[in-house]
Amino acid sequence: MTNHEIKIAFDEYDAIEQLDNTDYKLCLEAAEALKNSHSPYSKFRVGAALRLQSGKIIYGSNQENVAYPSGLCAERVALFYWGANHPNDPVEAMAVTAQTDEFELTRPVTSCGSCLQVLAEVEKKQNKPIKIILYAQQGPVWVIQGIEKQLPFLFFEERLTT
Numbered sequence: 001m002t003n004h005e006i007k008i009a010f011d012e013y014d015a016i017e018q019l020d021n022t023d024y025k026l027c028l029e030a031a032e033a034l035k036n037s038h039s040p041y042s043k044f045r046v047g048a049a050l051r052l053q054s055g056k057i058i059y060g061s062n063q064e065n066v067a068y069p070s071g072l073c074a075e076r077v078a079l080f081y082w083g084a085n086h087p088n089d090p091v092e093a094m095a096v097t098a099q100t101d102e103f104e105l106t107r108p109v110t111s112c113g114s115c116l117q118v119l120a121e122v123e124k125k126q127n128k129p130i131k132i133i134l135y136a137q138q139g140p141v142w143v144i145q146g147i148e149k150q151l152p153f154l155f156f157e158e159r160l161t162t
């Protein structure tokens with residue numbers, strides 16, 4: 001038996017004001033994005049903003065449905081919109097934030113496994129890592145470079161063949 005250990009590294013800031021100006025602005029865009037969240041069931045609003053290489057911003061927010069599996073996370077709403085409309089304009093960074101009236105969010109919300117897998121494919125498609133900025137509006141900011149740090153056992157296309 002061999003035991004393996006994987007460590008991940010990320011940067012933590014106390015507040016979005018400590019980020020550089022472009023990342024700070026992207027965080028504000030993510031907060032704007034969550035205003036269009038459709039989350040009557042979870043009452044948990046999530047906003048995502050993508051900054052493309054051209055400078056264009058793409059917005060996503062969680063869109064729920066009374067038939068629960070039909071809904072989609074903010075990250076994938078934004079990433080699939082990107083794929084459908086701007087696939088040749090690489091994604092440089094994605095900021096994600098969340099809000100709920102039910103309790104105070106004091107830690108960043110991290111993406112679900114399905115969103116991480118979709119992020120992995122976007123990175124592979126554009127052959128460039130994406131800077132991921134997760135922040136709580138009353139808490140710290142986590143900045144992670146590239147998807148492999150968050151999903152070290154991601155599913156690769158190469159695993160579909162022998």
Ligand SMILES: [Zn+2]
Nearest residue numbers: 073111112115
């Ligand atoms: Zn998700």
